[in-house]
Every structure is written in C-alpha cells, then in structure tokens.
Amino acid sequence: MRIGVVTFPGSLDDGDAARAARIAGAEAVRLWHGDPNLYGVDAVVLPGGFSYGDYLRCGAIARFAPAMESIIDAARGGLPVLGICNGFQILCEAHLLPGALTRNQHLHFRNRDQHLRIESTDTAWTNGFTPGQEVLIPVKNGEGCYVADERTLDALVAEGRVVARYTRGNPNGSQRDIAAITNEAGNVVGIMPHPEHAVEALTGPSLDGLGFFTSVLRALAGASAGGQQPGGQ
Amino acid sequence: MARVVVDVMLKPEILDPQGQAVANALPRLGVSDVTSVRIGRRIEIEFAGDADPERAREIADKLLANPVIEDFTIHLDGAAAEVA
Numbered sequence: 185m186r187i188g189v190v191t192f193p194g195s196l197d198d199g200d201a202a203r204a205a206r207i208a209g210a211e212a213v214r215l216w217h218g219d220p221n222l223y224g225v226d227a228v229v230l231p232g233g234f235s236y237g238d239y240l241r242c243g244a245i246a247r248f249a250p251a252m253e254s255i256i257d258a259a260r261g262g263l264p265v266l267g268i269c270n271g272f273q274i275l276c277e278a279h280l281l282p283g284a285l286t287r288n289q290h291l292h293f294r295n296r297d298q299h300l301r302i303e304s305t306d307t308a309w310t311n312g313f314t315p316g317q318e319v320l321i322p323v324k325n326g327e328g329c330y331v332a333d334e335r336t337l338d339a340l341v342a343e344g345r346v347v348a349r350y351t352r353g354n355p356n357g358s359q360r361d362i363a364a365i366t367n368e369a370g371n372v373v374g375i376m377p378h379p380e381h382a383v384e385a386l387t388g389p390s391l392d393g394l395g396f397f398t399s400v401l402r403a404l405a406g407a408s409a410g411g412q413q414p415g416g417q
Numbered sequence: 418m419a420r421v422v423v424d425v426m427l428k429p430e431i432l433d434p435q436g437q438a439v440a441n442a443l444p445r446l447g448v449s450d451v452t453s454v455r456i457g458r459r460i461e462i463e464f465a466g467d468a469d470p471e472r473a474r475e476i477a478d479k480l481l482a483n484p485v486i487e488d489f490t491i492h493l494d495g496a497a498a499e500v501a
Contacts (some may be wrong), residue, residue, distance in 0.1 A: 241483055248480070277483065284485045292432050331431060331486060357432075 185210045185404050188225035188396070190255070192217040192246050195414070196233030197380055205229065206379040208397030217249040226299030227264040227400050228255055230271025232324075232378055242285060242327050242351065252278060264308035265372045266398050269325055272374030281365055281374045282340070283332030288325070289357025297389040298323040298355055298377050300348045300363050302331035307370040310347055312399040321350075323355050323363075323377040328364075330358040330365075330376070340365055347373055419468030421492040425482045426457035461494070467495050 187205040189212055191198045202212035213225050222228070235246035246252060256278050259265045259269075267275040277279045288294060299320055300311040313319070332340070340346050347364035354361050356376070364375035379393030396412055427433050433455050440454040460481055462473050473491050482489040 240481070244480065244483065276485070282485075285485060287430065287434055289432065289434050291438055331494055333430075 185227070185306055185401050186210070186213050186223075186225045187400070188215045188222060188228045189211045190215045190217060190228065190230055190249075190251050190288075192235035192249060192270075194231070194234040194237055195231050195270070197231040198233070200378075201229045201231040201268065201380040204383045204393065204397050207383050208394055208401060210397065210401055210416075213249055215294075217246070217251045218266040218315065220250040220254045222251070222254050222258060224405050227266070228258070229266065229380075230255075230267040230274050231380070232269030232271060235274065238327075241273075241277065242270060243275075243277040246270075246274045247277040256280060259367075259372050260370065264403060266309050266396060266400070267372075267374040268378055268380060269328070269376055272376055273327070275372060275374045280372050281367060283330055283365070285327050285330050285376070286329045286359050287327050288329050293324070293326040294328070294355040295324040296322070296341050296352060296355065298363075299352045300349050300377060301351045304344050304347045304366065304370075306344060307347055307366045307373050307399075308364075308403040309373040309396045309399050311403055312395045318351060319382075319395070320390045321377045321379050322389065323375055323391045325356060328358065328376040329355040330362045332359065337362075343368070348375060348377075419464045419466070419469050421462045421464065421470055421473040421491055422494055423460040423462065423477045423481050423489055423491050424457060425460065425472060425477070425487050425489045426455060428486055428488055431486045 187210040189198050191203045205212040229332045259280050273285045276284050302317045305311055305313050305315050332410050347366050349361040350363050379396040382388035382390050382393030435436045436454040445453050479488045
C-alpha cells in the first residue's frame with residue numbers, strides 16, 4: 185500500500201508522517217504541493233506545520249495548491265485522507281470537513297502529551313482502535329480550537345462523526361472537547377494532535393499513533409478484498 | 418489604479434480571544450468604560466483598471482474570509498461600507 189504525504193511550503197511534519205507510514209508497513213510516497221499528480225497513491229496524509237506561513241488563515245492558501253485540487257476530487261471519490269494539525273485546518277478550509285480551527289482560547293501555543301478518547305472506530309483511519317479507547321499522543325498547536333455552529337456540532341455527535349475527544353484537560357478550548365472529526369463517508373479524518381509523533385518508544389510518549397496508519401492499511405486491504413469503499417460505510 | 422477595501426471580522430458568536438486580551442489590558446491604561454474589543458482584518462485590493470467590487474466580493478468569499486467563522490464587508494476606497 186502506498187501512502188502519499190504532501191509537502192507544502194512551511195510543512196514541518198511531512199518527514200515524520202512519511203516515517204510513520206513506513207513503520208506501519210506502507211510505502212511512503214512524497215507528494216509536492218505544486219504537482220497535481222497523486223502518482224496512484226492509496227491514501228494521503230496532509231501533515232502538520234505552517235503551510236504558507238499560516239498567512240491569512242491557517243490552511244487557507246494551501247487549499248488552492250494544485251496537489252490539493254486533485255486530493256479534494258479524490259477524497260470526494262473515497263480516497264482516505266488524514267489531515268493532522270495544519271492538515272486538519274486545510275481540510276476545513278477545503279470544506280471537506282465542517283467547522284474551523286481558531287486561535288487557542290488561552291492564546292498560548294500548547295505543546296504536551298495529550299490523552300484522547302477514540303469515539304468512532306468506523307473511519308478509515310481509526311478502525312483498528314476499540315470504541316472508547318484512551319490513547320496518548322502529542323499535541324502542539326496555536327490554532328487548534330475547533331468551532332462550528334451548534335447545529336453542525338449536534339449533527340457531528342448524532343452521526344458519530346466525532347472521532348476523538350480530549351480527555352484529562354482540553355488543551356485549546358475546542359468545542360465539545362473535539363480533537364478529531366470525520367466526513368460522512370468516514371474516509372476523510374482531521375485530527376489536531378499528532379499520531380505521527382507517537383510511533384516509536386525512543387521519540388514518542390506511546391506507540392498509540394501507529395493505530396491510525398495501520399487502520400488505513402486495514403481499510404485499504406478490506407477494500408481491495410471486498411470491493412468496498414475505505415471507511416467501511 | 419482603483420482600490421477596493423475588504424474588512425473581515427469574526428462573526429459575533431465566535432469568541433475572539435485576541436480582542437478579549439486587549440480588552441483585559443485596557444484597565445492598565447486607566448480605561449474602564451470599554452465593554453468589548455473585537456479584532457478583524459482590513460485588506461486592500463488594487464485593480465489594474467477600474468475597481469471591480471463584484472470580483473472583490475468573489476475573492477473575499479473564496480479566500481479572504483472563511484464564511485464558517487467570519488463576515489466581510491467590501492467598499493470602494495473612500496466610499497461608504499457596503500454590507501456583504
């Protein structure tokens with residue numbers, strides 16, 4: 185399986201994301217923001233960082249990159265896409281996910297190991313977890329406060345599209361403690377904390393992040409065996 | 418050259434922690450009669466030919482503002498604000 189990782193000008197975690205994909209057993213394919221060709225990858229990770237310097241709004245300019253136009257089309261067709269941190273912001277700006285990420289309520293950049301509860305295991309990126317499972321992965325953001333109107337929040341909860349919530353303390357003021365959400369089909373997931381930084385004992389607080397990458401491999405294997413769309417819906 | 422000005426503000430229901438931080442600093446200036454501060458962004462667009470407010474509106478809607486959390490107004494430089 186081939187997982188593409190996009191590098192935008194200002195991406196920081198593209199190297200770690202590619203590495204996490206390899207550790208999970210995938211072939212990592214580096215994609216370039218200016219190249220619309222996705223080279224036939226089976227899934228895409230939009231990594232963390234500060235694409236285009238976070239100018240205007242986080243993710244607002246990256247959304248219009250040639251690579252993103254291809255990814256938006258492919259995601260609507262079922263391609264599994266995981267947006268981490270800045271990648272989550274890009275997915276919201278691209279309207280693949282509802283809502284927006286805004287300045288942390290306390291205005292501080294927050295960098296710490298964070299406990300999360302996995303709320304939905306029906307997505308392409310979380311099917312390897314058990315519902316309610318607690319995981320520990322690093323969070324590091326200045327604009328990670330998830331906001332949406334009440335109707336959207338109610339719908340996300342009712343449809344089981346809240347993928348993970350912060351536990352033992354909300355690091356940024358996100359509404360309803362939301363740390364990760366998915367689209368209706370379950371193939372697109374945005375997460376503010378960084379699973380790619382929790383894949384090795386040497387550098388991470390746990391190996392919990394690996395589950396996101398092994399999940400998508402399982403979804404893809406199931407899709408190629410059973411002919412179903414990744415995401416399991 | 419013709420200039421169109423786009424003002425982008427967070428929607429009223431969206432918390433503005435930057436504005437709150439500024440408001441909280443005002444008492445240190447001896448200002449005690451301000452109840453709220455909200456911070457937005459002013460963007461000036463220069464057109465090569467005539468000002469094109471419709472094109473400016475399209476730019477604002479697609480890129481300059483995020484309609485999920487922000488409202489915008491556009492006006493020709495020097496003219497009264499027109500609500501989007």
